[in-house]
Each structure stands twice: as structure tokens, then as C-alpha cells.
């Protein structure tokens with residue numbers, strides 16, 4: 001067998017009790033990583049909690065000869081993020097990779113969405129990306145300041161719902177587009193400390209996609225385990241130097257999502273608002289069409 005890609009690397013995967021995160025944890029362990037399996041085991045909408053899923057994945061990894069430990073904290077709590085990173089340090093002696101994957105859904109059209117539906121989704125995705133990243137990045141910065149070298153990774157999770165804009169998901173899409181921006185900005189801040197930060201845009205049949213309808217071809221190919229190879233590569237030393245990117249990964253596609261860029265523009269904007277309409281409509285006619293949800297299914 002070829003060399004293991006993540007031999008000895010210590011990886012935290014949040015939301016790894018089910019779905020896509022579970023596949024990351026299993027493949028990372030197969031590739032030699034020591035895995036902290038975080039999952040607080042809530043329902044699809046984030047309500048409730050259950051320690052079972054995280055422990056089951058850990059048992060599965062250990063039964064296959066791998067190394068793993070469960071953490072059942074909530075990613076959107078800074079205190080829980082601290083115990084998560086500390087568990088990696090205490091159990092495995094370090095931390096090389098943080099994969100921010102945990103997520104929930106509370107879909108609703110904007111005009112009907114409740115404050116709680118907005119807050120819950122923003123809290124789990126956006127704050128739940130920030131809190132573990134905040135703690136892990138401080139650990140890596142302290143190491144660098146002490147003269148140690150890092151070959152570390154943060155992998156965040158965005159979504160086509162955010163970067164290509166899906167109707168009915170202003171909360172989720174805004175959080176996910178925010179996470180794509182978070183990854184690019186954190187990449188710039190952490191490059192000097194030996195940490196790359198990228199975002200993955202995954203796709204796979206899980207309980208989060210059970211409301212959607214798929215063609216037979218998609219049902220056959222859109223499996224959560226198909227997301228994991230690209231994420232294991234990102235977690236490995238092989239992805240050195242790749243940072244600030246958004247990478248689409250599923251059984252249907254492996255590709256680079258190209259982000260915002262300055263398009264057609266003029267350099268001397270008018271002072272008279274009456275002139276704006278003609279100018280902006282002319283620029284819009286020149287602009288490249290965006291990728292939409294209709295283009296990707």
C-alpha cells in the first residue's frame with residue numbers, strides 16, 4: 001500500500017458524528033491521522049444533543065486500528081472550542097489540522113424567518129467556524145513565536161447555497177458566504193505562522209439534503225464519502241502553499257470556486273445621480289454572468 005497521507009497528523013473534525021464530517025474522520029484515520037471527533041449530536045435544526053454519534057465514530061476508528069477521541073461540545077461556544085483544542089493537545093500531544101464542518105439548517109423565506117432561525121444558523125456556522133479557529137490559531141501563533149515550526153491547516157465549510165445563492169436560505173447562505181470570506185482573510189493573517197486556511201464547498205446525500213430531489217445519476221454519485229479525498233489532501237502536508245481558496249468537492253465535481261473580483265468599471269464616477277443609470281447598465285451588460293444554482297444541478 002502507498003504511504004499514508006496524514007501519518008501522525010493530529011486533526012480535529014467538527015460535526016464528525018454524522019454525514020460528511022464522519023467521512024472526513026474515517027478517511028483521515030485510514031490515512032494515519034489521530035482524530036478528535038467533535039459532535040454535540042443535535043437534530044438537523046440544531047435542537048437537542050446526543051453524545052452517541054461522536055462516540056460511535058471513535059469506536060469505529062479504533063476498531064479499524066486507528067486513533068481517535070470524542071469531544072461532544074458545541075462549536076459555537078468559545079469555552080467548548082478551548083476544551084476541544086486542549087483535548088487534542090492532552091491526548092495526542094499537538095494539533096496540525098482543524099476542519100470546521102459542523103452545521104445545521106433552518107430554511108425559511110426571508111419574509112417569514114424568525115429571529116431564532118436567523119440567530120441559530122449564524123451562530124453554528126459562522127461563530128462555530130470562528131471559535132475553534134480562534135483557539136487553534138492562537139496555539140499555532142504561540143508555537144511560531146516560541147520558535148517552533150507549523151505545517152498546519154484550517155479547512156472551513158462553505159456551500160453552493162452561499163456562493164451561488166440559493167432561494168430560501170438567507171440565513172444559511174449568508175453564513176456560508178461569510179465563511180468563504182473568513183477563510184480568505186484568515187489565510188492572509190496566518191500565512192506567516194505556517195497555517196493555510198481554505199474553504200471546501202461539499203456536496204453529498206445526508207440528512208441536510210433530504211428535502212432536495214436528485215436525478216438517478218446524482219443519487220449514485222452524490223455520496224458523502226466522495227467529498228473526503230480532497231479534504232484529506234488539504235489536511236495533508238501535500239497541500240502546502242495552497243491557501244485562501246474555495247474548493248468544490250463532491251462525487252459530481254472537483255473544482256475551484258472563483259470569488260468576487262472587480263468587473264467592468266469606470267475610474268471617474270459621476271457626481272450627478274442621473275448619469276448613474278446609463279453607466280451602471282452599460283457595465284452590467286459587459287459583466288460576466290455569475291454561476292447560479294441552475295448552472296450546477
Ligand SMILES: NC(=O)c1ccc[n+]([C@@H]2O[C@H](COP(=O)([O-])OP(=O)(O)OC[C@H]3O[C@@H](n4cnc5c(N)ncnc54)[C@H](O)[C@@H]3O)[C@@H](O)[C@H]2O)c1
Nearest residue numbers: 015018019020040041042074075102103159203204206208
Ligand atoms: N450535504 C451537503 O450536500 C452539503 C452541501 C453544502 C454544505 N454542506 C455543509 O457540510 C457540513 C456537514 O453537513 P452534513 O450534510 O454532513 O450534515 P449532517 O447533519 O449529516 O452532519 C452535521 C453534523 O454536525 C453536528 N453539529 C451541528 N451543530 C453542531 C454544533 N453546534 N457543535 C457540534 N456539532 C454540531 C450535527 O450533530 C451533525 O452530526 C455542514 O457545514 C453543511 O452546511 C453540506
